[in-house]
Amino acid sequence: MLTRALKAGVHPDECKFTAGSQIQQFECPERLYVPLQQHLGRKAKPVVKKGEIVKKGQRIGEADGFISANIHAPAGGKVKTIEKVMLPNGVFDDAIVIEVNLESGEVAEPTWPMKPLSELTPDDIRIIAREAGIVGLGGATFPTAVKLTPPDNVKIDTLIINGAECEPYLTADHRLMLERTEGIIEGAELVRRAVGAEKVFIGIEDNKKDAIQKFDELLKNKSGWEVVSLRSIYPQGAEKNLIKVVTGREVPVGGLPFNVNVAIQNVGTVYSIFRAATEGIPLVERVVTVSGDAVSNPGNFVIPFGTPAKLVLERCGALFDEIEKVIFGGPMMGMAIKGYDVPVIKSTSGILCFKRAVREKPKACLNCGKCVEVCTLNIAPTRVVKFIRAGKLEEAKNAGLLNCMECGCCAYICPSRIPLVQWLRYGKFMLRKMEAQK
Amino acid sequence: MAERLIISSSPHVMASDDVPKIMRHVIYALIPAVAGAVYFFGIRALFVILVSSAVAVLTEAIILAVRKKDVNEVFDASALLTGILLALTLPPSVSFGTVAVGAFISIAIGKQVFGGFGQNIFNPALVGRAFLQAAFPVEMTTWIPPRIMQKVDAVSFATPLGGFKFSHIMTSHKALLLGSVGGSLGETSALLILIGGVYLLWRKYLDWRIPVSAMISLVVLSGIMFLVNPSKYPDPIFMLFAGGFMLGVWFMATDPVTSPVHPKAVWIYGAGIGFFVVIIRLFGGMPEGVMYSILLMNAVTPLLERYTRPRMLGEEK
Ligand code: SF4
Ligand code: SF4
Numbered sequence A: 001m002l003t004r005a006l007k008a009g010v011h012p013d014e015c016k017f018t019a020g021s022q023i024q025q026f027e028c029p030e031r032l033y034v035p036l037q038q039h040l041g042r043k044a045k046p047v048v049k050k051g052e053i054v055k056k057g058q059r060i061g062e063a064d065g066f067i068s069a070n071i072h073a074p075a076g077g078k079v080k081t082i083e084k085v086m087l088p089n090g091v092f093d094d095a096i097v098i099e100v101n102l103e104s105g106e107v108a109e110p111t112w113p114m115k116p117l118s119e120l121t122p123d124d125i126r127i128i129a130r131e132a133g134i135v136g137l138g139g140a141t142f143p144t145a146v147k148l149t150p151p152d153n154v155k156i157d158t159l160i161i162n163g164a165e166c167e168p169y170l171t172a173d174h175r176l177m178l179e180r181t182e183g184i185i186e187g188a189e190l191v192r193r194a195v196g197a198e199k200v201f202i203g204i205e206d207n208k209k210d211a212i213q214k215f216d217e218l219l220k221n222k223s224g225w226e227v228v229s230l231r232s233i234y235p236q237g238a239e240k241n242l243i244k245v246v247t248g249r250e251v252p253v254g255g256l257p258f259n260v261n262v263a264i265q266n267v268g269t270v271y272s273i274f275r276a277a278t279e280g281i282p283l284v285e286r287v288v289t290v291s292g293d294a295v296s297n298p299g300n301f302v303i304p305f306g307t308p309a310k311l312v313l314e315r316c317g318a319l320f321d322e323i324e325k326v327i328f329g330g331p332m333m334g335m336a337i338k339g340y341d342v343p344v345i346k347s348t349s350g351i352l353c354f355k356r357a358v359r360e361k362p363k364a365c366l367n368c369g370k371c372v373e374v375c376t377l378n379i380a381p382t383r384v385v386k387f388i389r390a391g392k393l394e395e396a397k398n399a400g401l402l403n404c405m406e407c408g409c410c411a412y413i414c415p416s417r418i419p420l421v422q423w424l425r426y427g428k429f430m431l432r433k434m435e436a437q438k
Numbered sequence B: 001m002a003e004r005l006i007i008s009s010s011p012h013v014m015a016s017d018d019v020p021k022i023m024r025h026v027i028y029a030l031i032p033a034v035a036g037a038v039y040f041f042g043i044r045a046l047f048v049i050l051v052s053s054a055v056a057v058l059t060e061a062i063i064l065a066v067r068k069k070d071v072n073e074v075f076d077a078s079a080l081l082t083g084i085l086l087a088l089t090l091p092p093s094v095s096f097g098t099v100a101v102g103a104f105i106s107i108a109i110g111k112q113v114f115g116g117f118g119q120n121i122f123n124p125a126l127v128g129r130a131f132l133q134a135a136f137p138v139e140m141t142t143w144i145p146p147r148i149m150q151k152v153d154a155v156s157f158a159t160p161l162g163g164f165k166f167s168h169i170m171t172s173h174k175a176l177l178l179g180s181v182g183g184s185l186g187e188t189s190a191l192l193i194l195i196g197g198v199y200l201l202w203r204k205y206l207d208w209r210i211p212v213s214a215m216i217s218l219v220v221l222s223g224i225m226f227l228v229n230p231s232k233y234p235d236p237i238f239m240l241f242a243g244g245f246m247l248g249v250w251f252m253a254t255d256p257v258t259s260p261v262h263p264k265a266v267w268i269y270g271a272g273i274g275f276f277v278v279i280i281r282l283f284g285g286m287p288e289g290v291m292y293s294i295l296l297m298n299a300v301t302p303l304l305e306r307y308t309r310p311r312m313l314g315e316e317k
Helices: A122-131 A171-178 A180-196 A209-219 A239-247 A265-277 A309-315 A370-374 A381-389 A391-398 A409-411 A421-436 B018-029 B032-042 B043-066 B071-076 B078-088 B096-108 B124-135 B160-167 B173-178 B190-203 B211-230 B236-241 B247-253 B263-285 B292-304
Strands: A001-006 A024-025 A031-035 A061-062 A077-086 A092-100 A158-163 A199-205 A227-232 A264-265 A285-291 A299-304 A324-329 A352-353
Touching: A001 A199, A001 A239, A001 A324, A024 A171, A024 A199, A031 A077, A092 B211, A122 A180, A122 A265, A158 A180, A158 A265, A158 A299, A171 A180, A171 A209, A171 A264, A171 A285, A180 A199, A180 A209, A180 A264, A180 A265, A199 A209, A227 A239, A239 A264, A264 A265, A265 A285, A265 B096, A285 A309, A299 B078, A309 A324, A309 A352, A370 A381, A370 A409, A381 A391, A409 A421, B018 B032, B018 B043, B018 B078, B018 B190, B032 B043, B032 B078, B043 B071, B043 B078, B043 B096, B071 B078, B078 B096, B078 B124, B078 B247, B096 B124, B124 B247, B124 B263, B173 B190, B173 B236, B190 B211, B190 B247, B211 B236, B211 B247, B211 B263, B236 B247, B236 B263, B247 B263, B247 B292
Parallel strands: A001 A227, A024 A299, A158 A199, A158 A264, A199 A227, A285 A352
Antiparallel strands: A031 A092, A077 A092, A285 A299, A324 A352
16 A cells, blocks of 8 residues: 655545445436536437437437537436426536336346456447446546547556545545445456556545555455555545656646556546446446535435436435525535536536535735645646736736646635636636637 | 525635734734833833834725725734834834834835735835835934843944944844844844744744745855854854844745745745845945845845746646
């Protein structure tokens, strides 16, 4: 076992209240609103019609191009309609509404080869990832098949399995690592085979000692595999940071992990590959942490995609009258939703309800440099934001604007309460607009 | 069901340190130096500090009101801090009128002219101090001995630096550390300043690189001079503890608004202050040079920042 720590970053209160709650299956609701855009890239194209009967696991949306992902029916039933629903980011987009037939236990035939795991070839594994609609479950929801297909001239030597889960409150990955340890290891082995890596590291933060121990016991004697205990700090789980911490390599600015011969996958993602390969079930549900001070029964639940937030919160005893803010994801990078109809999708790692939304009036920048100190990418946020505010987008770009991953450390630490991330997003938006006009 | 959910940009949690809290703690850290001032120079010292603070806060409030800004900003305590700092850099015998003028200039010219909090280039307290130095040169260089120093010739009394520069009199390290010497209200005891400084270090409200780099550069440079000619130049420990250096590098050079944020720039900034203090003290016409050194480095800070952008993760070396 190795021990490592990220330099810089922040350490908000961990608030991992649900770390001890076993994963529970969330009862499938009577109606699911399954969006066609649950991933990064092009929206899937619907392949079912109104009135059609679908089986559980049947493909209902087809990947549109290479950077896109298939969408499947989380439960059997009848397609009621295709209508617009609000996604976590506030945008209205098409969703397939399924009237669920809870009696029907029928499961669709997988559209990928079902063989013993040891016989799956790298191409089989890529087909599974692609067909089963698997995307990065760490938050970015980038189509996994793309990540499993590095360019021909690139040799991947290292695979990192990301079990950092550095966001406060979230414990979904933690529970998965404890309860589905073998599945994660088998899934990681498939990914290792697909990318041809020799070395596999499993990075887990040390606020999850039990998970570290469990993996270490299973992997101690497996040559080429190593558990890395990471001192808890946010945003250690961000790809570039974890690669740096584990291997010492720096992904070049604007580059991808394969540029430094590394592949990196979240624990939930590799587990869903394992599940697709062994049970023939595509990605139709995920573990979601439901927590926050406005929820009386917090926990970790496997929730089918398309389940409206409202039903989840009712089940968890949310104190609806007291809620000021609901976040999809973690408190550092998650999105505040506008209404309770927003459905759980592939990126939903958590649903957090708070009685108090932090609201403070921003002051002028004190120039204290704390934002510079905490930025793990070594951007000087205060300066970039000053350029943006002054309309100097070129300067902002030269100072690293496009490199920013919006991790939120700078805004978290800022004593003047400047919404730095909001400014950075705005700056990126304006810069793209300006460059498009040229 | 509360139908209106609050939406805002991530992150949704925030660290507990905000501007008023940081300012408050810097003021707490000055308590030993303030207590020292009263102990060494009597209760009048307290009134000097009070006048300076009151005028600073009042000036700030009035200007905020005139500029139609939120007057509550005065409760940031940053004007109060400026007032206290200014008072600590003044000679104990300074008249209350002079103090008031200094405090007014600090806030009005040193801070608000630039656009208020966070916009100023120079440390406001030092701007006020520099103005007084120019306007009342005699009053600003007239020193009285501390109460615990008996039987001294009060007429020709000098600070340790003045004594060294003009009459080549050395003051003991112990006296400099404890503060039983002449000088400005808050600068005489290196120990009391260090207590406050270490408190801020511990609370992480102070950029340690600034005092450290300034002290290293001062000790190294004056050490070299001392080794070259010990009979002409004072030893580095004397240089460190005498005059306003400790107060300056721990409490004024570290003012976040006027110091750099890029790591390399921070080191150069601190080292530059130490460097210029040695140059002015040993080769200039004045016995002391802390104020000008800090103001000078404040002035070059924007330039330093421009050329020291840190290497981003994954950027070419
Ligand atoms: S943390 Fe906030 S106040 Fe401090 S330099 Fe950065 S933006 Fe300015
Ligand atoms: S500038 Fe971007 S990457 Fe750096 S701390 Fe802020 S949000 Fe994170």
